[in-house]
Amino acid sequence: MNDCTKIENNLIFFYYKELNKEKMEQINVHLLNCSKCEILYNQLANSLSVIDIEKNTDIDLLLTNKIIEQVLLVEKNKKGKNNSVVFKKLIQTTLTVAAISVGIFFGVFIGGFYESANIANSNFEQTEVFYFNDLEQEAFLSEIINNE
């Protein structure tokens, strides 16, 4: 590795003064005697100095106001959203209750209508009720038993 390459590898640390005293001095002397390295160093220093220019960029004086405006807008939208959610829930509940009430009403109404219509039109009237364990219905069985 020649001298110039060694110097090039340390130029950024030289710029940031992050080398020991001896190395700093060594590079300083080299730069005074080598125009090629000197040009490279000046270029590097100029590019890195852009950081200081960017760091000192003036912030818009109205930035704080803009941020507060944005925050207020967020709050307003949030409130609007919350209100619409409450309104939506209210509408949903009302509609559900209405639907159930209408359902019950029609159920009772239709049920009542069919009941009265069926009874009125029915030709069948049940007068006797038979039960499987009714003794009178066991005549056949008792006959079989008696025949034995």
Place this chain on the structure above:
Amino acid sequence: MTEKELLIKVKQKNQKAFTLLVEQHKSLVFNTAIGFLHNKVNAEDVTQEVFIKTWTSIESFRGESKISTWLYRLTVNMSINYLKKNTNKNNIISIDKKNNENSAMLDIEDKNQNNSDKLLTNKEHSKALKYAIDSLSQRQRTSFILNKYENLSYKDIAEVMEISISSVESLLHRAKKNLQKKLLNYYKKTASF
């Protein structure tokens, strides 16, 4: 008012306290953002986003670190997201992504550039620095920006990035080496050394 008292009021959605918080910390957010974005308008956009996010999610700040640490983290994340969203919009300069030593030069399409002149213009230095920084890995870039744009100590950077101090030292050393390599290669190419 102490930081703790201020934050309690901000959590209670006190607008005056929040305005004070913005006033006290907008520079750190803006400077960090400009390190990533290199553009005033974009950095102001990110600064606004960071503080809106702070307002809406301040409840999640548990006070285990300083509010500045929390803001640095938010700014780094939001700046990186902002860059991702806007990557392909202004590609004036491109860097060879193969990371080839010889081809990893900055390919500036500035037609007014005078290559016979060995010294670059300020605009060219600005572009060269921007793309040299952008070519660093995300962690190297973050540590470099926090150190050089915000003058944060290794300890503070370690806290923001949630890594050890020795990792910060190593990241910064590699970041500077890589920046140097990119920039020197670029000067040699453009000035026909």
